[in-house]
Amino acid sequence: MTKKVAPTPKDIVAQSNKLTMARYNLSAVQKKLVAMVFAKVRMEDEDFQEYEFKRQDVAELLGRESEHGYAWLKADCTKLLKQVAQLPNPEDPNGWILSTFFSTITYTESGKSVRFQPSPKMKPYFLKLQSEYTLLPLPYVMSLSGKYALRLLELVMQWWTIINAKGSFIIPVEVDELRAAWGVGKRYKDNRQLKQAVVNRAVLEVNAARLGFRIEVKTDRSGNRGAASKFDFKVTRLRKDDPVPVDPVTEDDETVEGLSAERRTLYEKILKEVRAEGDLFPLAGYSSEFMRDQAQQAEALKRLAERFPLKAKRGRPAKARSK
Numbered sequence: 001m002t003k004k005v006a007p008t009p010k011d012i013v014a015q016s017n018k019l020t021m022a023r024y025n026l027s028a029v030q031k032k033l034v035a036m037v038f039a040k041v042r043m044e045d046e047d048f049q050e051y052e053f054k055r056q057d058v059a060e061l062l063g064r065e066s067e068h069g070y071a072w073l074k075a076d077c078t079k080l081l082k083q084v085a086q087l088p089n090p091e092d093p094n095g096w097i098l099s100t101f102f103s104t105i106t107y108t109e110s111g112k113s114v115r116f117q118p119s120p121k122m123k124p125y126f127l128k129l130q131s132e133y134t135l136l137p138l139p140y141v142m143s144l145s146g147k148y149a150l151r152l153l154e155l156v157m158q159w160w161t162i163i164n165a166k167g168s169f170i171i172p173v174e175v176d177e178l179r180a181a182w183g184v185g186k187r188y189k190d191n192r193q194l195k196q197a198v199v200n201r202a203v204l205e206v207n208a209a210r211l212g213f214r215i216e217v218k219t220d221r222s223g224n225r226g227a228a229s230k231f232d233f234k235v236t237r238l239r240k241d242d243p244v245p246v247d248p249v250t251e252d253d254e255t256v257e258g259l260s261a262e263r264r265t266l267y268e269k270i271l272k273e274v275r276a277e278g279d280l281f282p283l284a285g286y287s288s289e290f291m292r293d294q295a296q297q298a299e300a301l302k303r304l305a306e307r308f309p310l311k312a313k314r315g316r317p318a319k320a321r322s323k
Contacts, residue, residue, distance in 0.1 A: 001039070002050040002115060007061050009277055011039035011138035016125040020129065020134060020158045021173075024085035025183025028147045029076050034063060034101050035141040037116045043129045044095060048118040055112050061142060071104065077105045088229055090124055097121055134158040140211060148198050149205040151182050156206070156213065156235050163235050164214065171233040172220070195219060210298050213237050254310070265309055271300040 003139045013035050026034065036058070040051050053072060059065035066071060081100055089095035099121035106115040118126070134157050144150050155171060156163070161167045175191055178184070178199075188194040195217070203215045216234045259267055 002052050003191070004052045004113075005040045006053065006057050007036055007039070007138060009139055011036075013039045013134075013136040013138065013141075014041075014043050014126065014129060014135065015134055017132045017134055017158050018088045019125050019304065020154050021177060021181040022085055022087050023180050023183070024083060025185075026083055026147060027079070028150060029062060030080045030083060031147060031150045032141055033058075033076065033080060033116075035136065035138055036061060038126055039138045041126050042117070043133070045127055047127070048104075048120070048123065050115050050117045052113050052115040055107075055114055058114060074107065077107070077114070079127065081105060087121070087125070096316060097269055135160070140209075143211070144205055146202060146205050147184055148202040152199075152202040152206055152215070152233075153211075153226045155233065156215065159235070163237055167239075168234065168236045171235060172230050173233065174230045191219070195231070203233075254305065256297060256301065262306065263308070267300055267304050270303050270307070271296065274299050274303070 015038065018104060036053070037051050041048065055070055057064065058069065058073065076160055081102060084098050084100055087097040089097050089234060099119050101119060101122060102116050103119045104115075106117075107113075108115075123128070134154060136154060136157050140157070141150060152265045159169055159171055175194070179194070184194065184198060188197055199217055203217050207214055214236045216236075218232045218234070220230045220232055222229050231317070254263070256267070
C-alpha cells in the first residue's frame with residue numbers, strides 16, 4: 001500500500017538503539033533520505049508501507065531543487081540501494097544481518113514523485129519499539145552536512161534522556177567500534193589522525209549547529225602502551241543561564257548588534273521567516289525560549305550571509321563562505 005506523505009519540521013525518526021553503532025557507510029545525502037522516509041514510520045504501525053514523496057519536497061528538503069533538474073535524484077537513489085548495512089542479529093548475539101535500507105525506490109515522471117519501500121529486514125529496528133530506542137528529529141539531521149556529524153548526532157540523541165536529566169554525561173566509544181560503525185575502515189590508521197580528521201570535525205559541526213547541547217571529546221589512552229582505546233564524548237545540556245557557545249568571530253563575521261540599518265532590515269525579514277517555520281528543533285533540549293531564540297537568530301544570520309553576502313573590503317577579496 002502506498003502512502004502519500006510530505007516532510008514537516010515536526011518529523012521525528014524513532015529507531016532502535018541497535019542502529020546507533022550499526023556498521024554502514026552512507027553519505028550525508030543518503031543518510032538524510034533514509035531519515036526523511038523513516039520519519040514517516042510510526043512505532044505502532046503493523047508493517048511498513050511504500051512512502052511516496054513529491055520530488056519537489058525531496059529537493060527542497062535537501063536544498064538541491066535547482067541543481068540540473070532532477071538528474072541527481074536517480075544517481076543518489078541508485079547509490080543508496082547499493083549501500084549495505086551490517087545489523088545486529090536479534091536471534092544470535094554473535095551473528096549479523098546484511099541488508100539495504102530500502103528494497104525498491106520508484107520514480108514517476110508523470111506524477112513527479114518518488115516512492116520508497118523500506119526493506120523488510122529493517123522492521124525490528126523501527127516497528128513495535130517498546131524500549132531502548134532513539135528519537136531523532138528530522139530538522140537535526142537536515143541541519144548537518146557531514147556524514148560523521150550525522151552519526152555523532154545519533155549517538156548523542158540515544159543518550160538524550162540521561163543528558164537532559166543530569167545536565168552532563170560522558171558517552172564512551174571504543175575506537176575500533178567507532179571505526180567499524182562509521183565506515184572509516186583503514187583510513188587514518190593513526191588514531192591521532194582519526195581524531196583530528198573525523199571525530200573533531202564531527203564535534204565541531206554538531207556544536208556549530210547549536211542544537212541545545214555542547215560536545216567535548218577526549219581520548220582515553222588506557223590501552224596497551226598508552227595507545228588510544230576509546231573516545232569519551234562529554235555532552236552538556238545548555239540552559240537559559242548558560243553562556244551561549246559561539247564559534248570564534250572573525251572580522252568577516254556578522255553579529256546582530258553590528259548590522260547596518262540596511263542589513264538589519266533584511267535580517268529582520270529573514271528572522272520572521274525562520275520563526276514562521278516553527279520550532280526548528282522540537283527535541284533540541286531548549287529548556288527555555290532563550291535558547292530557541294538564540295538558534296533562530298543564528299539561523300537568520302546564516303541565511304543573511306548566504307543570500308546577501310557582504311561586499312569585499314577594498315584591497316582584499318571577499319572571504320568565501322561555506323554553505
